[in-house]
Amino acid sequence: MSVTAPRGFRAAGVAAGLKPDGARDVAVIVNDGPSRSAAAVFTANRVQAAPVQWSRQVAKGGRARAVVVNSGGANACTGAPGFQDTHATAERAAHALGDSAAEILVCSTGLIGERLPMPELLSGVDMAVADAARDGGLDAADAIRTTDTVAKIAFRRGADYTVGGMAKGAGMLAPALATMICVLTTDAELTPEQCDRLLRAATAATFDRIDADGCMSTNDTVVLMASGASGAAPDEEEFAALLTEVCDELAGQLIADAEGATKAISVEVVGAASEDDALQAARAVAGNNLFKCAMFGEDPNWGRVLAAVGTTTAAFEPDQLNVAINGVWVCRKGAVGDDRSKVDLSGRDVAVTVDLSAGGAAATVRTTDLTTAYVHENSAYSS
Amino acid sequence: MSVTAPRGFRAAGVAAGLKPDGARDVAVIVNDGPSRSAAAVFTANRVQAAPVQWSRQVAKGGRARAVVVNSGGANACTGAPGFQDTHATAERAAHALGDSAAEILVCSTGLIGERLPMPELLSGVDMAVADAARDGGLDAADAIRTTDTVAKIAFRRGADYTVGGMAKGAGMLAPALATMICVLTTDAELTPEQCDRLLRAATAATFDRIDADGCMSTNDTVVLMASGASGAAPDEEEFAALLTEVCDELAGQLIADAEGATKAISVEVVGAASEDDALQAARAVAGNNLFKCAMFGEDPNWGRVLAAVGTTTAAFEPDQLNVAINGVWVCRKGAVGDDRSKVDLSGRDVAVTVDLSAGGAAATVRTTDLTTAYVHENSAYSS
Structure with a gap:
């Protein structure tokens, strides 16, 4: 179910050739609306990957049409050329969706300090947007894995809306987020301000309270997108509880899958x-x-x-x-x-x-x- | 050479039966004067072993006749009975030396949360005081080892005085000291205030800048004793440099012997x-x-x-x-x-x-x- 459990979302995960083993490595999650309120929280690390720098700007607008996530490379410590790569990725997704790059978030995970193979990534974006479907949530969750041994997904049903989510992250799970990327979706009707406030509260109580090795990543990102497709403006207290439950369940899955852990x-x-x-x-x-x-x-x-x-x-x-x-x-x-x-x-x-x-x-x-x-x-x- | 390199000091290390393998486990370092200025710095951990609580009080007086160090047990988290054990240890050394327990520092290292076997320890104190000799520095350095694979000693000669030292500590070497015990000696003529100021400066530049595993111990103690046996009041700048060199060399030995390290x-x-x-x-x-x-x-x-x-x-x-x-x-x-x-x-x-x-x-x-x-x-x- 994952990110496509709520109505209004399509997703896909494709193999674009970023991972040497040919596994899925590019995911898109598309919000078809009718609304597109969004918010995101990011790593507190001052050394921030290019996609974090890009997505921070997008998130300030409070609206998102889609999130592109790639594994197989973090695009961190790659300088101005790395930022151009992220920008090009967002533009490509925007073009494929007939929308604006200013509403496309980008997340990357994998090795630090290496440029991404852009031809592969850009054709991966095309493929993923073309494949994006209501049943694509699990493929998307699979595509964002790095050393994760399993895909992490969760969802909860509210009165007349749904909250869904997927996450990756197996090491470097530290306070103030972790090397983790998490995309949360809901078909509830929310304002950008509600998205921001509710997301910060939910992550502070969950992802910020897991710590695998005390290390803080350059790429941590948690995104919440609201499609409004249910037509329901939720009771905020109930929604907060459900969103926190989804985050808590995903955080538990991250700890359960932490690199090399036996406890x-x-x-x-x-x-x-x-x-x-x-x-x-x-x-x-x-x-x-x-x-x-x-x-x-x-x-x-x-x-x-x-x-x-x-x-x-x-x-x-x-x-x-x-x-x-x-x-x-x-x-x-x-x-x-x-x-x-x-x-x-x-x-x-x-x-x-x-x-x-x-x-x-x-x-x-x-x-x-x-x-x-x-x-x-x-x-x-x-x- | 170790702690007996400077004149005015005797030392010993004996096997009292605290370690199951029969190795040396009780050391004494005796200052025969003519002066007995002293200072000490301790762990910043708020959970402090009984010997740290005791020795803090002794150090406030600015004078020390002797230091008793035992391995084979940290006497930490042992409550009021553990403090009584430390007190009894100091009293026993004082009695053997015909001196006051208020000028006997005690250090312990080993397992946390267990009482020390007091009959063995007290007879070990008697043995060690009886054995204490000008050539006992190496035995003392050997007796304070826990998982240390080698004894750590160092000394430097000044214009007309000497600085000597020994240390133990193989894991838990963190900023604000480490699970380490270090006894430094000099035959220079120093006031208690000089001892305190010079010791703090030297440890801040050395032991406080090594970190094996980020963990802070309950027992860390560094003691400096000055016998004045050289009759020389040193140039403070020169003395500070020599003391820092001795500490730096011991810190390097601790890092070189850190548990399980290959680098x-x-x-x-x-x-x-x-x-x-x-x-x-x-x-x-x-x-x-x-x-x-x-x-x-x-x-x-x-x-x-x-x-x-x-x-x-x-x-x-x-x-x-x-x-x-x-x-x-x-x-x-x-x-x-x-x-x-x-x-x-x-x-x-x-x-x-x-x-x-x-x-x-x-x-x-x-x-x-x-x-x-x-x-x-x-x-x-x-x-």
Whole structure:
């Protein structure tokens, strides 16, 4: 279902020859309206790929006719020629759609520092626009994969509208987005301002709270397009909840497919004086290499959790910290708690709870373990 | 030579039974004066081991008769009983030396969250004080090792005085110290205030600029003791340079022996608007897992260097960044530079230079690669 679950959208994913193995590598998602409100959020990295620079400008207009996504090359750190390549890509899609390039977003993912093979990419855009169809959502989700082992899609039905989405991203999933590209669609009737506000809130609560390796990409982009094809102006609270659910489900799929990971870890911080404190502490634990190695080794090493929390400015007293790993409170009041041999870490899912004993706020950050396979993949994959 | 290179110091390292393999695990370094000025710096982690809490108080007095260091247990996250253990350790050394516990520093290193075996430790203190001798520096350096594969020692001769030192630390070497313990000695005549000021300056320029895995320990301690046995009040500038050299050499030994590392990487940032900017950018690169994996894979992946620099607030324009790896400028003006195949990464030492093109300031941070062996060691070693 993916991005074509809502009415008003067509999509396609084609093999244009950007990937050496001949797999799909160019996707388009076309909004046929009647409206075309849109918004996007981007990486906070100051080194931004050409497509991010381009799409930022498009998003400012609040309207989008289509998104072109290519895998097989990030078009990052490619200078002015790389920006021209992105511009040419948008122009080609605009021409094929009989529309304006100023309403075409472009996303790219893959290796940094290399120019894209433009003849292949441009004919790929032609092919994809020609192929774009109501049943093309899954092909599009397939075409945006890099080291992703599976396509990531999700959708939710509202009262009389639908929210759909697809995402890619398998490594570099860090706060403030990740090496991830996500396209969200809805046939609800929304203004550009609603798109922007609702998208920012949904991503802040989901994609911004996953962290695979603490690294921040040059290409992260999340786009929301609203076709208005349902004719329904949604209840904003209900829509926000559904959009967040779709994002949350996609974020979970990203963590589940993170490069080389053997554990999907949720770090929940409770008893915090504020949500900011809870988030800061959860991020510190989720980003701690030694903790992540311990999880890979199935070692309920709560000392590393405490050492990570101790690097934050969150309100807490060290001798009031409690830590549970998969339900066993192995650390109580900053010291040894229940028998750590009772902790079962054999499964893929791990739940770590840190109680700061400083208030009533909470937050959760999801991460993965740090594995020998992660190191292997990222020492071999030249990006 | 180590900590007994300067006159006025005795040391010993004995096997007290804290380590299961029967290796040396308790060291003492005794200052026989005539003066006993001292200073210490500690981890910035808010979760602090009992010996750090104790030694902070001792250091405030500006005087130290001796330092007791044990490996085989960090005495961290052990609550009030753990603090009592540290106190008892200091009292035992004080008794053996006929002195006051208020001038005995204690350092511990090893597993977090377990009480120390006190009968063994206390008899180890007795043995070590009894053994302490002018030629005991190397045994002491040996006794403080945990996963260190070699003892780390260094010394420098001044005009008429000497600076000596020993250190341990093989993982968790992060900014704001590391899981490292370092004892520095000198027979120069110094006031407590001089010790404090000179030690802070030397550690800020050395130990604070190494980062193996971004993790900050609960036990980091660097101590400087001055015996005054040379009778020489040193030229402060000369002394500062020698002390910094000793710290720098020990920091280099720590990086060279970092757990599982195959590369010793120096990240130099030049052309920065300020030293703070240079440091921030260097730390961001040195702490980036993807960059560190690329170094393990001997892949001159400058895109990951740029992506790391892009996460900082340092002054720079993305299209003015230059990056050299082992002397080859693989990135010029934010895009592809010289042929990356010319980069030789086969050796152990790697030099990365980032030119921010924003000013005249520079700074260097040293780190290691992220390896499968690092993950293996830190998933198996319960700390």
